[in-house]
Amino acid sequence: MIQNADTAPGPGKAVRKVVIAGGGTAGWVAAMSLSKYFEGLLDITLVESEEIGTIGVGESTVPPIVAFHRALGINERDFMTQCAATFKVAIWFENWGRLGDWYLHPFGRYGEPAQMIHFYHFWLHAREKGLKVPLGEYCYEWLAAVKNKFALRENPRINYAYHFDAALYARYLRKFAEQRGVKRVEGKIKTVRTRDGDGFVESLELESGKILDGDLFIDCTGFRGLLIEGALKTGYEDWQHWLPCDSAVAFQTRVDTPAAPYTACHAHTAGWRWNIPVQHRVGNGVVFCSQYMSADEARALLIKDSGGAPVKDPWLIKIKAGRRKQAWNKNVVAFGLSAGFIEPLESTSIHTITTAAMRLINLFPFGGVNDYVRDQYNEQTRYELERIRDFVVMHYHYNQREDAPFWKMCREMEIPESLRTRVELFRQGGYVYSKDNELFTVDSWLSVTMGQHIQPRTYNLFAGQANQELKAFMTQHRAKVAEVVNALPTHADFVKQYCGASEAAWLVPGGESGEKAR
Numbered sequence: 001m002i003q004n005a006d007t008a009p010g011p012g013k014a015v016r017k018v019v020i021a022g023g024g025t026a027g028w029v030a031a032m033s034l035s036k037y038f039e040g041l042l043d044i045t046l047v048e049s050e051e052i053g054t055i056g057v058g059e060s061t062v063p064p065i066v067a068f069h070r071a072l073g074i075n076e077r078d079f080m081t082q083c084a085a086t087f088k089v090a091i092w093f094e095n096w097g098r099l100g101d102w103y104l105h106p107f108g109r110y111g112e113p114a115q116m117i118h119f120y121h122f123w124l125h126a127r128e129k130g131l132k133v134p135l136g137e138y139c140y141e142w143l144a145a146v147k148n149k150f151a152l153r154e155n156p157r158i159n160y161a162y163h164f165d166a167a168l169y170a171r172y173l174r175k176f177a178e179q180r181g182v183k184r185v186e187g188k189i190k191t192v193r194t195r196d197g198d199g200f201v202e203s204l205e206l207e208s209g210k211i212l213d214g215d216l217f218i219d220c221t222g223f224r225g226l227l228i229e230g231a232l233k234t235g236y237e238d239w240q241h242w243l244p245c246d247s248a249v250a251f252q253t254r255v256d257t258p259a260a261p262y263t264a265c266h267a268h269t270a271g272w273r274w275n276i277p278v279q280h281r282v283g284n285g286v287v288f289c290s291q292y293m294s295a296d297e298a299r300a301l302l303i304k305d306s307g308g309a310p311v312k313d314p315w316l317i318k319i320k321a322g323r324r325k326q327a328w329n330k331n332v333v334a335f336g337l338s339a340g341f342i343e344p345l346e347s348t349s350i351h352t353i354t355t356a357a358m359r360l361i362n363l364f365p366f367g368g369v370n371d372y373v374r375d376q377y378n379e380q381t382r383y384e385l386e387r388i389r390d391f392v393v394m395h396y397h398y399n400q401r402e403d404a405p406f407w408k409m410c411r412e413m414e415i416p417e418s419l420r421t422r423v424e425l426f427r428q429g430g431y432v433y434s435k436d437n438e439l440f441t442v443d444s445w446l447s448v449t450m451g452q453h454i455q456p457r458t459y460n461l462f463a464g465q466a467n468q469e470l471k472a473f474m475t476q477h478r479a480k481v482a483e484v485v486n487a488l489p490t491h492a493d494f495v496k497q498y499c500g501a502s503e504a505a506w507l508v509p510g511g512e513s514g515e516k517a518r
């Protein structure tokens, strides 16, 4: 333990007592991660209100969650069984580039790296020479999604993420966090007390009169942002002019088809609809822009297009794309929805909770909160969110839909300069990059760029130099992808055999495996 920190109140005070406000996915990921790494070093309390409940959506993830779970010591099979999870190898986009078309964002690589030049340059060359095979047929995850297949395997490995029940996930993490000493307090936060002078948060007063004091507070109170915004007035950078959908309607239906290994995202006239299959039900929702579609229209569209018998009635959620100007302000660090929100099109929100947790663990202010560590944390957070934002904006802006004014508005809207530069780079010569640990790989950028019908003017001419070899290499690789994928079991069969459980295992005390109030 670090002994030499200043113990006087204020900035520089040793941080030992952590209070987590909120017990949704963000709260319990924070509790689980901090207690795993700092068990015995920190005194951690989490307060949540069953009466308020959680947002009740957020069930589709991206591949880094697999490594995150490993780092936390989570047993995959146990987690999947307890959280009704399924595998996800891709996102399926329908009607995005043009009405009637579809593309996939698979979680793998196209082809093999060939002499330092990305495979797709070879594919572009071959296409110019008459090849009719889609790029996706050179990617294991793409073909697995198309054929509804999956298994855990190595050499080649099939990359994946999960779909899971959010309420069960919070309950699952809670069990481990409590085993490692996290204290859970049930109650509603009434007042956030700040200190005279530096304005640091000193304590939370609950409606019961109980006072929770701490050195560092993690705000996981969702869109409310009770500490980071309510008390500290940190400010919000609004991104709605780039991500104009401001509402969502969600509901759950019974399973009526075998679970697919992908999240489906169908664009409609004023946004899009998701479909997320977990083991015991399907999560559905419509994300929309209220300027172009009413909540009643969205609800009707959701019920008509989702199919399946409803498990619970649709509920409306207001959303606002953007980020908290400082995710870490004074002695408050915001995680999850209280730190910012990028709509769920690429399922990135839970990911940013896990990266926030790892970032805080690496930059933990044992010796006291100081401007350097706070600024470093905020800078890393800003960079991460802006890259994700650009990736999501790309789906909206680069569309060729002529059927609805919403899509015209998206085409005509200004976009971030960072995105424009990236797309122009691709247009000029098929240049794609991914840097500084950003979430999306070259293959991810490529999938969406090409899926939205952005075409490069040329490609790396090196790819044209080995015509015969190239032909043989491409034929062999495509055959190998087909052979491996054809030999896989169906995704639904694999889930049943690997982590299937009875519905009783998933019942949350006090109700359906879902949130309470909204």
Ligand SMILES: Cc1cc2nc3c(=O)[nH]c(=O)nc-3n(C[C@H](O)[C@H](O)[C@H](O)COP(=O)(O)OP(=O)(O)OC[C@H]3O[C@@H](n4cnc5c(N)ncnc54)[C@H](O)[C@@H]3O)c2cc1C
Residues within 6 Å of the ligand: 021, 022, 023, 024, 025, 026, 027, 047, 048, 049, 050, 052, 053, 054, 055, 056, 057, 058, 059, 060, 061, 166, 187, 188, 189, 190, 220, 221, 222, 223, 224, 226, 248, 250, 285, 317, 319, 335, 336, 337, 338, 344, 347, 348, 349, 350, 351, 353
């Ligand atoms: C429509 C939609 C779809 C989404 N889909 C995805 C997806 O597919 N993938 C993905 O990664 N993310 C998705 N997200 C985001 C995801 O839902 C969130 O990132 C995740 O659930 C974390 O939420 P949270 O814990 O920050 O907030 P919440 O779930 O809202 O939890 C807030 C917590 O704070 C507590 N609280 C609030 N006020 C008080 C108070 N006064 N006193 C005590 N406790 C209080 C609540 O009780 C609750 O425990 C989606 C979001 C939306 C809106």
